[in-house]
Amino acid sequence: MCREDIKFFRNGLAELTPYIPGKPVEEVRRELGLTGRIVRLASNENPIGPSPKAVARMKNVLEEINLYPDGGCYELREALAGKHSLTPRHFILGNGVDNLIPLVVNTFVNSGDEVIIPAPTFAAYRTSTVVAGGIPVEVPLKDFHISVGDIYNAVGPKTKMIFICSPNNPTGTIVYEEDLKNLIDSLPPEVLVVMDEAYYEYVDDPRYPDSIEYLRENENVVVFRTFSKIYGLAGLRLGYGMARPDYVTQMEKIREPFAANRVVQAGALEALADNEFICQVKDVHQKGKQVICDGLVSLGINFVPTEANFIFADLGMDMKFLFPELLKRGVIIRPGSLWGYNTFARITIGTPDENQFFLEQLADVWKLFQQS
Ligand SMILES: Cc1ncc(COP(=O)(O)O)c(C=O)c1O
Structure with a gap:
């Protein structure tokens, strides 16, 4: 029934x-x-x-899958910190960015808060917002680009979060450095910008912002990247978020204890090194x-x-x-x-x-x- x-x-x-x-x-x-x-x-x-070196390493780890993984992903956070010139405390790992999107929403968005989401974009931002009791405020793209000006105009007293997918899925367009800087500089301090950069490694346009710079300045920015795309590990699910350590501390409270599995942690370490x-x-x-x-x-x-x-x-x-x-x-x-x-x-x-x-x-x- x-x-x-x-x-x-x-x-x-x-x-x-x-x-x-x-x-x-x-x-x-x-x-x-x-x-x-x-x-x-x-x-x-x-x-x-994936990198053949990553595959070889993961095969070895298969013998150890009776053991839980390192929930804190110590080695991987060290490696990522080295790669991005941040500290390990800036990183949080998840079972794909898919897993980190609800995590960031559940960490910051209260029922009734508004979340600005370009449209069309990756569907998970809206889903997570609605489930958390947030109010999605959709801002249409302009000529297939996320319009940072329209996003700014949509910010109101209830705005808590803004999702920016760059390159945007499904259009493949990016937000330019100058526009992002203007937005971040003019936002009220209680509004968090979440940059989903799942396709970061493919971008060639020199106008693409280095959003990690904002983390170094302790801005209200969370950046997502993934091992699913250029690293070729989509089937094993691993994404990472970068944010101020005090934000990561709060996210850690509600993350799944073992979101990044033992096999993919080993594979990702090799994949990261295989330039x-x-x-x-x-x-x-x-x-x-x-x-x-x-x-x-x-x-x-x-x-x-x-x-x-x-x-x-x-x-x-x-x-x-x-x-x-x-x-x-x-x-x-x-x-x-x-x-x-x-x-x-x-x-x-x-x-x-x-x-x-x-x-x-x-x-x-x-x-x-x-x-x-
Ligand atoms: C913009 C964007 N974010 C996140 C994801 C999901 O990434 P992951 O495989 O790390 O969950 C995708 C997958 O297609 C995507 O297009």
């Missing part, structure tokens, strides 16, 4: 819907009975995989980005210039029709309808082979629709 009285459940759940992830390859194979190649460019993963591998991934990414952009241009498809490992493109026809056609041909992308852009798709940049396959299938489907 199903309970129909939504009031039985926590306030706010009535206005939420479950997160819709990119379709898994196995599901597409099962549902469509496909036996041939399937390319998944739907979840902004690193298509090359050569990260350069290799970045190189494949940059070449792939060029190939996809050129391919889209040659098909006459408009897209938003991106600083991330995905491209938000206007494929020019309703994804209701296009998405299933691409699936049938073994291509999984993310339909823009999820964010209210019905003719758009978010396409992850893949390996050279995957990019080529995607462009061929897209050209094929385009031809089909143009003939009909």
Whole structure:
């Protein structure tokens, strides 16, 4: 029997819907009975995989998984502190940034506080806010960019937190250094800015801010980064937050005791040190980005210039029709309808082979629709 009285459940759940992830390859194979190649460019993963050194280290650790991990992530915080020239006390580790988003909300947001969230952006900010009893105040993007001016105008006496996703998911655009500085300089001291920089390592634009500088100045800023993207460890879940040590102390009170598992802690230590591998991934990414952009241009498809490992493109026809056609041909992308852009798709940049396959299938489907 199903309970129909939504009031039985926590306030706010009535206005939420479950997160819709990119379709898994196995599901597409099962549902469509496909036996041939399937390319998944739907979840902004690193298509090359993790550093082989990280994999080797993690294999060794498998023998020790009867033991709980180090909940305080001592070695990893030391390594991250060295990398970012901060202290270990500036860091908090979580089971993915997905795990840190509710943590930061639950640490700072009281029921009735307003949380400013650009729209569209990563869905978890709104979900966590609503669950905590906060009030999401959505600020529409301007020309696919987060508008820092509009965010500032939305700040009121109840504002507690501002989420800024940069590069923004799903558009791939960044917030510029000058705009961020103006915002932080003019905010009241009780407003916390949370920078989600999950795609930080892919950014080339020199106007991208070094948000860690604000931490050194003890500003009201929390910065998130992840091992899921360029480090290729999405399947093991590890993200980190950086904040003033006094803020981290409060977050520590409610974090899961063992949010970062033993295997990924070991893998992340190796992955962080393997700069050569990260350069290799970045190189494949940059070449792939060029190939996809050129391919889209040659098909006459408009897209938003991106600083991330995905491209938000206007494929020019309703994804209701296009998405299933691409699936049938073994291509999984993310339909823009999820964010209210019905003719758009978010396409992850893949390996050279995957990019080529995607462009061929897209050209094929385009031809089909143009003939009909
Ligand atoms: C902007 C943004 N933040 C956070 C995440 C989740 O990161 P993690 O895998 O570390 O939970 C994603 C995943 O796609 C993302 O796009």
